[in-house]
Amino acid sequence: MKLDSMYQDIILDHYKNPHGKGLRDGDAEVHHVNPTCGDEITLRVRLDGGKVADVSYEGQGCSISQASASVLNELLVGRELDDAVRIQEAFLELMQSKGQAEPDEDVLEDAVAFAGVSKYPARVKCALLSWMAWKDATAKALSEKETA
Amino acid sequence: MKLDSMYQDIILDHYKNPHGKGLRDGDAEVHHVNPTCGDEITLRVRLDGGKVADVSYEGQGCSISQASASVLNELLVGRELDDAVRIQEAFLELMQSKGQAEPDEDVLEDAVAFAGVSKYPARVKCALLSWMAWKDATAKALSEKETA
Amino acid sequence: MTQLPGLLPGLLDTEAIRKDFPVLDRQVHEGHKLVYLDNAATSQKPRQVLDALNEYYERHNANVHRGVHVLAEEATALYEGARDKVAAFVNAPSRDEVIFTKNASESLNLVANMLGWADEPYRVDRDTEIVITEMEHHSNIVPWQLLAQRTGAQLKWFGLTDEGRLDLSEIDRVITERTKVVSFTLVSNIMGTVNPVEQIVRRAQEVGALVVVDASQAAPHMVLDVQALQADFVAFTGHKMCGPTGIGVLWGRQELLEDLPPFLGGGEMIETVSMSSSTYAPAPHKFEAGTPPIAQAVGLGAAVDYLTSIGMERIARHEHAITEYAVRRLKEVPDLRIIGPATAEDRGAAISFTLGDIHPHDVGQVLDEQGIAVRVGHHCARPVCLRYGIPATTRASFYLYSTPAEVDALVDGLEHVRNFFG
Amino acid sequence: MTQLPGLLPGLLDTEAIRKDFPVLDRQVHEGHKLVYLDNAATSQKPRQVLDALNEYYERHNANVHRGVHVLAEEATALYEGARDKVAAFVNAPSRDEVIFTKNASESLNLVANMLGWADEPYRVDRDTEIVITEMEHHSNIVPWQLLAQRTGAQLKWFGLTDEGRLDLSEIDRVITERTKVVSFTLVSNIMGTVNPVEQIVRRAQEVGALVVVDASQAAPHMVLDVQALQADFVAFTGHKMCGPTGIGVLWGRQELLEDLPPFLGGGEMIETVSMSSSTYAPAPHKFEAGTPPIAQAVGLGAAVDYLTSIGMERIARHEHAITEYAVRRLKEVPDLRIIGPATAEDRGAAISFTLGDIHPHDVGQVLDEQGIAVRVGHHCARPVCLRYGIPATTRASFYLYSTPAEVDALVDGLEHVRNFFG
Ligand SMILES: Cc1ncc(COP(=O)(O)O)c(C=O)c1O
Numbered sequence A, B: 001m002k003l004d005s006m007y008q009d010i011i012l013d014h015y016k017n018p019h020g021k022g023l024r025d026g027d028a029e030v031h032h033v034n035p036t037c038g039d040e041i042t043l044r045v046r047l048d049g050g051k052v053a054d055v056s057y058e059g060q061g062c063s064i065s066q067a068s069a070s071v072l073n074e075l076l077v078g079r080e081l082d083d084a085v086r087i088q089e090a091f092l093e094l095m096q097s098k099g100q101a102e103p104d105e106d107v108l109e110d111a112v113a114f115a116g117v118s119k120y121p122a123r124v125k126c127a128l129l130s131w132m133a134w135k136d137a138t139a140k141a142l143s144e145k146e147t148a
Numbered sequence C, D: 001m002t003q004l005p006g007l008l009p010g011l012l013d014t015e016a017i018r019k020d021f022p023v024l025d026r027q028v029h030e031g032h033k034l035v036y037l038d039n040a041a042t043s044q045k046p047r048q049v050l051d052a053l054n055e056y057y058e059r060h061n062a063n064v065h066r067g068v069h070v071l072a073e074e075a076t077a078l079y080e081g082a083r084d085k086v087a088a089f090v091n092a093p094s095r096d097e098v099i100f101t102k103n104a105s106e107s108l109n110l111v112a113n114m115l116g117w118a119d120e121p122y123r124v125d126r127d128t129e130i131v132i133t134e135m136e137h138h139s140n141i142v143p144w145q146l147l148a149q150r151t152g153a154q155l156k157w158f159g160l161t162d163e164g165r166l167d168l169s170e171i172d173r174v175i176t177e178r179t180k181v182v183s184f185t186l187v188s189n190i191m192g193t194v195n196p197v198e199q200i201v202r203r204a205q206e207v208g209a210l211v212v213v214d215a216s217q218a219a220p221h222m223v224l225d226v227q228a229l230q231a232d233f234v235a236f237t238g239h240k241m242c243g244p245t246g247i248g249v250l251w252g253r254q255e256l257l258e259d260l261p262p263f264l265g266g267g268e269m270i271e272t273v274s275m276s277s278s279t280y281a282p283a284p285h286k287f288e289a290g291t292p293p294i295a296q297a298v299g300l301g302a303a304v305d306y307l308t309s310i311g312m313e314r315i316a317r318h319e320h321a322i323t324e325y326a327v328r329r330l331k332e333v334p335d336l337r338i339i340g341p342a343t344a345e346d347r348g349a350a351i352s353f354t355l356g357d358i359h360p361h362d363v364g365q366v367l368d369e370q371g372i373a374v375r376v377g378h379h380c381a382r383p384v385c386l387r388y389g390i391p392a393t394t395r396a397s398f399y400l401y402s403t404p405a406e407v408d409a410l411v412d413g414l415e416h417v418r419n420f421f422g
């Protein structure tokens, strides 16, 4: 069944048992909305030196957007910022591939499970919601550090 | 040829030799425009007791609108106002008949030639321009007399 | 799936009707028959409407008005003929009260803008109030928010009861002597609620406020009589009533259309233009700037003919039967909560619900996989979601071609959704 | 009638092209072949466009955006795909700069309204000036008159030379430091004049005024490159370029679309709505309130494909050849006076003329009787008629399917007109 290509077990697992959910202290906070469906996320980033020390979040949304935030937390927390940015870019590319890309499991780990979602244009934004929020929050955190 | 039903000789004659064209003294003046084609007419009515003493006019327009003003002048000047109104109404009815009416030659005289025009929706307004102006000017003249 | 042929009173002969709608034969996702339950978003189009469009473009296409050639006369007659049809369809006292727009949203914006630029007594300004409701479609909220921002008028609204109905308990405090305009939907697109027009109109008339009725979800589904409504303006949209996209209607009372200023300026809406000033044509042309949606009006005329040939009362009865059946069957689904009226009384054929805490996006996706097309999200009525503390709903909405079997398919599909995320 | 096959350089294979346009086979007035020379009013539609419309309605019809079901995804992909096509057609730097409207008139009103409600530095108010020209279509006059009336801004314009060209001799006095916006047509719909964009844009940029180009008569007929134009906004309309009625385009520079306020409010154009306030989606959606003209955008996309498959340079060359031939032949007609440029240089394929003192209405009627469709009147450009002291003109306008034989038919027809009224 084609559905299974979207709702991989990994995704459903993350949806049911999200990693790192909840809001904790951070250097910057953003609130993103998906106007298409009303999904919302509040996301905080804490940086520590060149590292992603924490990504915490709270929000409402479908399994895809929830699981995606959970995977993001799992993948990015503890990384060097450069690596994290590279992963974010790889994920963005995967989601824009319309099901055509061969994701690199070494880079994306659990996030490869989202390859199937990229075939559903209406859901791509769900998957990207937290990742765009993370990018935005990180930029904000960096610029605040700079001006501080 | 179907054209001949619109451009009856009577109409072409009136067009080439219009009756009573030019502006003369009147009790009321109106200016009417046909926004569809830009035809314009300035028309004055002079009443004398219960009679249409004069209808004078100036304007630009196609053969149909010019001829119609000329026929109007010929038909209405010198009439009792009641009769004139009746003729105006008969003409209006004819023009709205979409080619279906049998015009009454006793009432409409030369104006029966416009029966063919009523088949051409775009030209009906041309034929009616002066008649609507006359109706308007007459109402104005009457109300001015009243208030005077 | 349990077919219930003949068991529901008032059903139309959907077998025959469905033959008129080519898209309903479509198969999706490898062999699933399309079950189209997204009619509140847009309806499908019968062959008769597509034929009218093709006939227009293949034989009569020309720009309307100011043409003396055959095609221009034919196109004008078809376009103006469509106006006659729409006028008759809504029982308008005069055909000149029917303005063609591009959709209901433009119709509503048109009213809001006219009132913003109007002279007294219509002018909306900082000393006045605008009243809407919490169940409006965004297209009947945002134009009034913009008008309020730009004029300084105050925007007020009726709230909702827990049952998805307008809370009119404070009607005299909401609609006051300062109220210039009251705009509300006849039928909610998210909850299906049919609103009590008479009570609102009575109060509005008491204070001399204009009444605007958004009939976008009414015109397709029931007899719409603008005279019976006693409203001043009524807006609706072609694509939800078997017509093409790109066409909407604003009906307005003639005296108002005469008095109110134009909105869009351009060709067709003028009487005479010079560089320094212009005068405007009488309504409806005054409000139809530029080349109108000619083919779309013709298509809407054909849609009106189609609906009329079946009969709006019969369509309403059919939908009522389907809705009654759907409400009953949906209540059998565990964890399903209907947002809006929980019976088929005083409600249209759109039913919103939540399913446990499975997100509507996920519900819709799994239904789609089975060929069942529903809409998910806030349905351009986000304040309703906020009001009921939910992020979104799943909405199934029916039309003249909907069948009990499709309701069954939906219920079975929801069972599948529950298992999938169970 | 003298056919001149192959004698004119650059002609297209009209025999093949005409097969694509069903209406061109039409006979009118008992057996007269239709000679359609009213292309400046609206073009005919090729089979390819009608097929796209039918395919859309018969297989994919759904409301766009916010849908997870198959039809909604397909309809959205088709609608947004049409945006890509139009963006490529006009060489837009970004697809998000292409806004779908209902016609060019709405596009122009949209700009005028944005500027009226904008913050500084764009705001048009009583201390500022708006510049247009005397050869504009009413749709590029009335919106600016309304804006001037409503804001107190001053409306100024370029006059015309006796040859039907813009009189730019006083350009520095017309466009001044107070000028906020300059709006003009690229090609005149009544005289065919092609205007010197560069000179006007240069002066506008000097004073920091925004430039709006009305490309309604350009987009169908020549390569349109919004980047080369260096304008800020470009408006055009679908029905004149082989597309359906009910669809127009506004292209605008991204920064401007970001900064400027919305016009119509409603569904689709919002980011988030609550009863007390709303935020707006990014462009282009910010300017597309309500259900868009979906099928019509898809049809316009097909029209763009069709035109591109033939090639806009080749279409321009064809029309130039026809226009040159027509100008030459029309000059042979006694008492015929061309209103506008008297050669084929820097002019489009619309030719207006008067014929002695036979009123254009009469000219058009007698031509129609022979199957020849021309437009008569002031062509929504009444100031041009006033300028040249004439009540109206007869206008013949050509397109990619026009033939030299049709020019001959026109000339013969005019001979007949002269005899009839002689
Ligand atoms: C130069 C020009 N501008 C604007 C328009 C308006 O286009 P529309 O009527 O499609 O809005 C037209 C055509 O009617 C035109 O020729």
Ligand SMILES: Cc1ncc(COP(=O)(O)O)c(C=O)c1O
Pocket (backbone or CB within 6 Å): C040, C041, C103, C104, C105, C106, C137, C139, C140, C185, C187, C188, C189, C214, C216, C217, C237, C238, C239, C248, C380, D267, D289, D290, D291, D292
């Ligand atoms: C109640 C209601 N009002 C207004 C609209 C807006 O209609 P449109 O999108 O055609 O402008 C809709 C549908 O979208 C609706 O359901």
